[in-house]
Structures are given as structure tokens and as C-alpha cells.
């Protein structure tokens with residue numbers, strides 16, 4: 471079950487965000503909690519950052535941002551992860567399916583996202599959920615300590 475994240479969720483979100491199996495695939499390099507506070511405030515400020523609860527604890531999170539004006543039928547999914555303790559149990563599928571259903575009900579016709587070209591697990595996951603690869607943002611992403619930039623794929627799923 472999803473709900474909007476609150477300021478009180480910061481410790482759980484931080485722990486999951488900084489998990490060694492998660493942080494390579496989100497927007498920021500590992501950092502201390504004190505530095506994360508400003509990022510978390512910005513995440514909450516958009517009013518579109520959700521946590522997904524399973525068995526009474528936060529098992530995942532994602533952001534779903536709706537664009538304005540002539541692209542208001544488009545939403546962008548991002549900052550998405552599931553606690554590795556729950557991987558492979560269908561949590562992400564349930565979480566994203568719920569997000570898709572809510573966005574569709576609100577009139578969204580296109581859901582897009584960006585996935586690193588070296589994130590085989592996520593690419594397989596999005597593929598299974600019907601997202602199609604539309605293009606490549608070359609040298610879009612760079613992790614601290616990596617010598618090279620990583621390409622990012624644009625993926626989207628369309629609805630009638």
C-alpha cells in the first residue's frame with residue numbers, strides 16, 4: 471500500500487536509498503544523513519514522492535511527477551527502489567502497477583522513466599512491465615569514483 475512520504479520517514483528512506491545494491495542506480499552518490507536532509511526536503515516538496523509499505527514497514531519508494539501544460543498527459547517515474555530484503559517477491563511490480571493505475575485514472579497517457587544502461591535488473595523489470603526503450607542519453611550519468619560516464623535509456627509506456 472502506498473502513501474505520500476512524510477518528514478518522519480527520512481531514516482527509513484535514507485537507509486534504503488544508501489543501500490549498496492540501490493545507491494548505484496539512484497540520483498546521488500553515497501552521503502551522510504546530514505547531507506541527505508536537503509535532498510529529502512526537496513523530494514517531499516514536490517508532493518509526489520511515495521513510500522510503499524509491506525508487512526508494516528517501508529519496502530520501497532518512488533516519485534511520480536506529472537508535467538504541466540501541453541505535456542500534462544505525461545508523468546515521469548523516478549527515484550524508484552525496493553528494499554533488497556524484499557527483492558524478487560513482486561513488490562516492485564505491485565508498487566509500479568498501483569502507480570500506473572493511479573496515473574491512468576488521473577488521465578495520464580504516457581509514463582516515462584530513465585534507466586542506466588548498466589542496470590540490467592531494472593531494464594528487465596521495466597521491460598516486463600511493458601515499458602519500451604525509446605532512445606539513449608549518451609554519457610548521461612556518472613558515479614563518483616567511476617572513470618567513465620554511463621549511457622541512460624529513455625523508456626516509456628503509452629496508454630489509450
Ligand SMILES: CC(C)(COP(=O)(O)OP(=O)(O)OC[C@H]1O[C@@H](n2cnc3c(N)ncnc32)[C@H](O)[C@@H]1OP(=O)(O)O)[C@@H](O)C(=O)NCCC(=O)NCCS
Pocket residue numbers: 491492495496550551552553556557558559560561562563564584585586589591592594595596598
Ligand atoms: C528494479 C527493482 C525495483 C525490482 O524490484 P523487485 O521488487 O525485486 O521486482 P519484482 O519482484 O516486483 O519483479 C517484477 C518483475 O521483474 C523481474 N525482475 C526483477 N528483478 C529481476 C532480476 N534481478 N533479474 C531478472 N528479472 C527480474 C521479475 O522476474 C518479475 O517478473 P515476473 O513478475 O514476470 O516474474 C529492484 O531490483 C531495485 O530496487 N533495484 C535497485 C534500485 C534500482 O535499480 N532502481 C531503478 C532505477 S532506474
